[in-house]
Amino acid sequence: MPVIYSISMTMATNSKRAAKFSAYGYNVEQPLAQIVLVSIQTFLNAILYPTFTDMITLLYCTLCQNCCMLINNLTYEVVCISPEAFEPSKQMGILKRKMSIDKVLENIQETFSWPSFFIIASNFSSCITVIGWFLYYDLKTYHTRTITESIFFGVSAFGSLAYILWVTGNVPISIKKLKDAFYEKAHLRLLILRNLEESQLKRELLEKPEFVLTACDIISLKRSTVLSVFGTLLTYTVLMINVKY
Secondary structure, three states, X not given: OHHHHHHHHHHHOOHHHHHHHHOOOOOOOOHHHHHHHHHHHHHHHHHHHHHHHHHHHHXXXXXXXXXXXXXXXXXXXXXXXXXXXXXHHHHHHHHHHHHHHHHHHHHHHHHHHHHHHHHHHHHHHHHHHHHHHHHHOOHHHOOHHHHHXXXXXXXXXXXXXXXXXXXXXXXXXXXXXXXXXHHHHHHHHHHHHOOOOOOXXXXXXXXXOOOOOEEOOOEEOOOHHHHHHHHHHHHHHHHHHHHHO
């Protein structure tokens, strides 16, 4: 990504003017030196943002996705087992494995709470900025560099924002599916065996509060948040159009 951005920006930029800007106002006469200076600057900028933030996003989402896979495996195991075989010892084994996954999720939440907040905030700000550029200013006055930069940052920010909210929002969905499957199987076993003295371990799972990843306890990372974020962007777009016209 940094290489593609660097090449695109170098080709779309007035190298002499950009090199002078990068050199803090000093003139760079050699064309090759101008290209090298602009390439290095754009490459380093792309590494800082959005490449670095995208790598953190990818790591965060990969960990969440792995946890969802483990939870889904538990759900599948509960669904496939017969009510007669779903005895208390089997239920206890499921709950212990679920507890291990919960600890991993808590560690992920503790580690990525602040980073996820700043990533979401930076991507949201980039989306706002790009929308503002395209709606408020006349496209005829845009330089090729500005258009290239807007497309690059806009696509990256929009994609990263949607990806992190969609993947992390799958965690509470997977947990709910496990709870529903566990309750249904335990309840069916009770109806078949009619053993009222048997331990009802389903309460241990069902009474536990819903786990939702958050960004600094400010933004709840649910899939419904995707609609809220893009609804805000749409509202901002309408306001910008009204201001312009």
